[in-house]
Amino acid sequence: ADCWDQRSSQSHTQKADVKMELENASLWKQFSSVGTEMIITKKGRRMFPGLRLNLSGLNPSLRYILLLDIIPADNSRYRFQGGGWQAVGGAEARLPDRVFIHPDSPATGAHWQSRTISFHYAKLTNNTLDTHGHIILHSLHRYQPRVHVIEARDVLRWGGGQHSFVFPETQFITVTAYQNNKITELKINANPFAKGFRENGMNIHGLLFLLPYRSDTSSFTSTYSGAQPSSYSSLPIPDCSDASNPQSTIPPAVYPSILSSSPTITSPISTTPLLQQTSFIFPTPPPSSSSSPQPLLPSTCSSPSADSYHGVTESVSQTTPSEATFAAVPADLLLSQPLQVEPVPAENHELSDQSSAVFAYPNIYLSNPAPATSHPLANSNQPAPSLSWSLPAHGGPTSFAFPSVPPHMQGLSFQNVTPNSSHPSLHLQNLSHQAPSSALAAAFPACSFTHPSSSLPHPPFQPSSHLTVTPSFQQSTTTLSQTVQHPQKPTNPSSTSSSYPPVDVGAIPQFGHGAPYRTERALHHSSLLSQLDPTLPSTLTSSTPPPALYSAFPSYPLRLCKEPHSSLTIPFRHLYRQHQHGPSHPQGSYLDVSTRGVF
DNA sequence: TCGACTAGCACCTTTGAATAGC
DNA sequence: AGCTATTCAAAGGTGCTAGTCG
Numbered sequence: 001a002d003c004w005d006q007r008s009s010q011s012h013t014q015k016a017d018v019k020m021e022l023e024n025a026s027l028w029k030q031f032s033s034v035g036t037e038m039i040i041t042k043k044g045r046r047m048f049p050g051l052r053l054n055l056s057g058l059n060p061s062l063r064y065i066l067l068l069d070i071i072p073a074d075n076s077r078y079r080f081q082g083g084g085w086q087a088v089g090g091a092e093a094r095l096p097d098r099v100f101i102h103p104d105s106p107a108t109g110a111h112w113q114s115r116t117i118s119f120h121y122a123k124l125t126n127n128t129l130d131t132h133g134h135i136i137l138h139s140l141h142r143y144q145p146r147v148h149v150i151e152a153r154d155v156l157r158w159g160g161g162q163h164s165f166v167f168p169e170t171q172f173i174t175v176t177a178y179q180n181n182k183i184t185e186l187k188i189n190a191n192p193f194a195k196g197f198r199e200n201g202m203n204i205h206g207l208l209f210l211l212p213y214r215s216d217t218s219s220f221t222s223t224y225s226g227a228q229p230s231s232y233s234s235l236p237i238p239d240c241s242d243a244s245n246p247q248s249t250i251p252p253a254v255y256p257s258i259l260s261s262s263p264t265i266t267s268p269i270s271t272t273p274l275l276q277q278t279s280f281i282f283p284t285p286p287p288s289s290s291s292s293p294q295p296l297l298p299s300t301c302s303s304p305s306a307d308s309y310h311g312v313t314e315s316v317s318q319t320t321p322s323e324a325t326f327a328a329v330p331a332d333l334l335l336s337q338p339l340q341v342e343p344v345p346a347e348n349h350e351l352s353d354q355s356s357a358v359f360a361y362p363n364i365y366l367s368n369p370a371p372a373t374s375h376p377l378a379n380s381n382q383p384a385p386s387l388s389w390s391l392p393a394h395g396g397p398t399s400f401a402f403p404s405v406p407p408h409m410q411g412l413s414f415q416n417v418t419p420n421s422s423h424p425s426l427h428l429q430n431l432s433h434q435a436p437s438s439a440l441a442a443a444f445p446a447c448s449f450t451h452p453s454s455s456l457p458h459p460p461f462q463p464s465s466h467l468t469v470t471p472s473f474q475q476s477t478t479t480l481s482q483t484v485q486h487p488q489k490p491t492n493p494s495s496t497s498s499s500y501p502p503v504d505v506g507a508i509p510q511f512g513h514g515a516p517y518r519t520e521r522a523l524h525h526s527s528l529l530s531q532l533d534p535t536l537p538s539t540l541t542s543s544t545p546p547p548a549l550y551s552a553f554p555s556y557p558l559r560l561c562k563e564p565h566s567s568l569t570i571p572f573r574h575l576y577r578q579h580q581h582g583p584s585h586p587q588g589s590y591l592d593v594s595t596r597g598v599f
Numbered sequence: 600t601c602g603a604c605t606a607g608c609a610c611c612t613t614t615g616a617a618t619a620g621c
Numbered sequence: 622a623g624c625t626a627t628t629c630a631a632a633g634g635t636g637c638t639a640g641t642c643g
Contacts, residue, residue, distance in 0.1 A: 039635090039636085041604095041605085042604090042605075042606095045634085045635095046634070046635095048634090048635090079602085126604090139603075139604080140603085175603095176603065176604050176605080177603080177604075177605095177636090177637090178636080184636075184637095187635080187636075188635080188636070191634085191635065191636090192611075192612060192613090192634090192635090193610090193611060193612055193613090193633090193634040193635040193636090194610090194611080194634085194635045194636060195610080195611055195612080195635085196609070196610035196611045196612095196635070196636080197610080197611090197635070197636055197637075601643105602642105602643095603641105603642085603643090604640100604641080604642075604643100605639100605640085605641075605642095606638100606639095606640085606641095607637105607638090607639090607640100608636105608637080608638085608639105609635100609636100609637090610634105610635080610636095611633100611634080611635070612632105612633085612634075612635090613631105613632080613633075613634085614630100614631085614632075614633090615629100615630095615631090615632100616628105616629090616630090616631100617627100617628080617629080617630100618626100618627080618628075618629095619625100619626085619627075619628090620624105620625085620626075620627090621623105621624085621625080621626095
């Protein structure tokens with residue numbers, strides 16, 4: 001609450017009102033109660049359940065971009081043993097992070113708020129060489145989807161800030177074949193595409209008692225007001241299609257903004273699994289920042305000094321649209337290290353040859369000055385026209401620009417960045433030599449996606465966030481089903497505390513040099529924040545054994561109060577690929593990023 | 600030998616073009 | 622002529638299964 005109050009008093013924006021609800025939360029909870037598994041295939045597989053969201057609190061006249069990314073929930077690899085998922089080792093090296101851009105993006109707040117937002121077009125793959133832009137994940141790893149709402153003053157000048165939402169019940173473990181028969185049954189009975197596997201075609205009666213039913217539509221809705229299965233209606237065949245229907249006879253759970261909701265998010269039975277950030281606030285590295293990867297956190301880290309950060313929200317409130325250049329800057333781009341525009345391998349003609357006009361942006365990645373890291377595409381045979389610059393020491397004026405934009409975004413305004421902008425931004429200099437013409441999309445063939453983010457240098461993380469866990473979190477986590485066992489439960493006494501005062505992220509072992517987890521209660525603190533950097537040197541996470549087992553996808557309210565400084569990265573590294581299928585882009589777009597999301 | 604993964608299969612829904620009716 | 626509703630086929634999404642791989 002303190003965080004938000006302070007922030008809102010500075011920015012005078014409407015950010016506090018932005019809310020996102022997971023429309024099919026009940027369905028997700030059904031799966032998470034068993035242990036959600038998501039099939040990943042070489043060609044890409046849709047998620048089921050899909051993310052069906054409702055947004056409110058946006059400015060109806062402003063444009064917003066909605067992004068979906070999926071981050072590792074932890075650093076473990078899993079195996080299904082004894083009817084549950086068990087951590088059996090460390091996670092594999094993190095893959096290139098990709099973001100799925102909602103096909104409607106950018107759209108006005110009125111647009112987003114007038115319909116159900118679905119990310120069902122997003123596909124997951126285990127093909128590390130995927131050229132379709134699908135989100136690449138490791139099999140048998142645990143992941144957490146995130147949704148980001150970014151105000152887009154225009155394509156190149158994202159302003160106003162960002163809201164990020166995490167629904168813990170949407171965590172899943174990736175598999176190439178279902179392990180848990182219960183999951184298979186749920187999928188068959190809930191997914192219309194699997195109807196053929198139902199007994200007698202419509203055989204869902206055995207499971208429908210589990211599934212919420214929206215009487216006036218075929219869509220699921222979040223009726224999870226108190227985790228009472230009895231609250232679910234039953235029976236008509238639940239259609240999990242994404243046909244939106246704003247009306248619901250069963251009001252969905254509304255997840256208020258974390259930053260604004262401390263008084264209202266206190267229901268102990270709330271399933272508010274929301275994590276929201278209200279703006280890009282990122283650390284600005286010192287001028288002499290080392291080019292080599294640095295420890296993310298000191299072991300006793302507390303909130304850094306304000307001098308290290310720039311509150312973008314403040315900048316926005318002080319900047320007119322014509323002046324704003326890039327109010328919201330991905331943290332990964334705000335490095336002292338040069339940024340480079342990655343060459344796009346020409347050998348990949350798949351995308352460029354498609355009549356559907358797939359658009360690829362050149363990779364933009366953070367380059368370690370060290371030669372070993374200056375060539376992000378290990379398999380690229382092409383020399384890279386490296387465009388680089390240095391960022392100012394403390395958020396001084398820099399700027400950032402995309403060399404190209406998808407056609408459906410070209411109608412938006414593009415203004416030159418203002419060198420004297422009062423807020424931090426980045427500028428890709430001389431991009432025109434790589435995108436010399438207005439043929440923006442065609443200028444960039446597909447990216448190879450072979451540059452694992454784990455090999456990238458990372459900004460030194462300076463924790464600024466405070467993680468607040470409500471009592472409901474305790475309750476929910478202590479009453480979790482034990483589908484997943486915990487044979488190696490840590491014994492940190494602090495984890496047994498009966499109260500959960502705001503927790504500085506820096507105090508969470510995973511964010512410091514200590515063990516990644518303390519207890520299962522702290523699991524999700526760190527899980528949701530594990531995105532800090534899975535590529536941490538092993539020494540940072542070796543002091544305490546990682547959790548061997550996890551609870552089964554709990555749902556609980558989660559408050560992440562980023563006060564006074566917070567960082568979130570929606571980095572625009574690598575590639576911005578647009579799958580275009582006409583003006584509406586029904587298939588969505590993918591943005592290749594290194595999602596060092598820092599909560 | 601075993602776990603993880605892949606490709607092909609049947610079955611189904613979705614989608615969009617073609618057609619018919621008003 | 623223009624709009625809407627219907628039909629139909631192609632495309633694509635499912636889980637299952639046998640086979641392959643390490």
